[in-house]
Amino acid sequence: MTTSSRVDFPPPTEGTVPLEVTLRRRRSVREFAADPLTAAEIGQLLWAAQGVTTDRGGRTAPSAGALYPLELYAVTSKRAMRYLPGGHGAEITTERDLRHDLMIAALDQEAVGQAPLLVAVVAVPERTAAKYGDRAPRYADLEAGHAAQNLLLQAVALDLVAVPIGGFDDEAVGSILELPGGQAPRYLLAVGHPRT
Template identity: 40%
Template sequence: MISLPTNLDELQENLLDVFRRRRSVRRFGPKPLAVSHVACLVWACGGRRDLTSRSAKRTVPSAGATYPMTVYVVCGDSRVGELEAGLYLYDANGHALEKIADRDLREDLADACFSQNFISQAPISIILAADYAITTGVYGERGVRYVHMEAGHAGQNIYLACTALGLSTVAVGAFNDEAVARVLGLPLNVEPLYVFPIGYRD
């Protein structure tokens, strides 16, 4: 487990300014991110809003507080501070990253997203994935809609956090579900919903 910084002050920004500056960017330079950036980003889309409390609800609303989403980070070689290349799973309880694969998966991920090659240039990608059954178990078929709504909330938080941090991103929904699941080695009950390549604008 890699503990993440709990100081999120870098996210302090003027809300009006952040709304105005949010945009999609598809050109990423090689400049590495800091681990503190990754900490802010995974917290913004999947963290507990009070990091000192394990019972605190999250930064993103969730129908019935069912929390079907998981947050993965694909990290390139030498692209985030001292973080090694690989695939990480965000643990909201511990505000930590669990490493689950060792390789730089960015090119494989770009291929799985119909060769949207800017994904292989971005230092990291955050992938939002979900276990639908967690929410449909409570709400039946309507839970599918709720999971998609929740992903939208999380995705907007990623856009706004990137903007506040001086970073860029684009929401990627065009990908082959099976191929992304294979690249990330997702459990059978977990489906990829959204990919966000993130970095400094080129």
């Protein structure tokens, strides 16, 4: 990690779009306008995936044993950062645009290189292993799916479009994001404003 600066996001808000509407409108969209997302939009998306919702630390996505074996990394044209759920902020991990490298690691899927925001959902099964043993990777993967769906539905509520991407070289993505040992990417979510 090349820097330790922090970004603070505006507090998450409550929208007015009914859940049923977001479910109906959610589609995988792979083309984006070039407009960057605001800090409020990025923060709201990350909060939807892993935000803290209770005084005891409960989060938006269910977690086996409330052990939270996920990390979220947000990548924009200017930087990459690791979401900090407790303070609703992010630690900047690099001040470079990693999207092109991630696109190559994602088997040249253009959506990865073009999206104004990429969110990498990363599993840390060891956090769950102490309680659940060999089932820890399964539970981490299930939670990754919960978090990804939350983010995708939040994107719809914000009038954004997104696509979940599971086809990528795990080792290459881990290297590009400079993930610590024991962390493994599970999902890439490309998000942006609709092109038209």
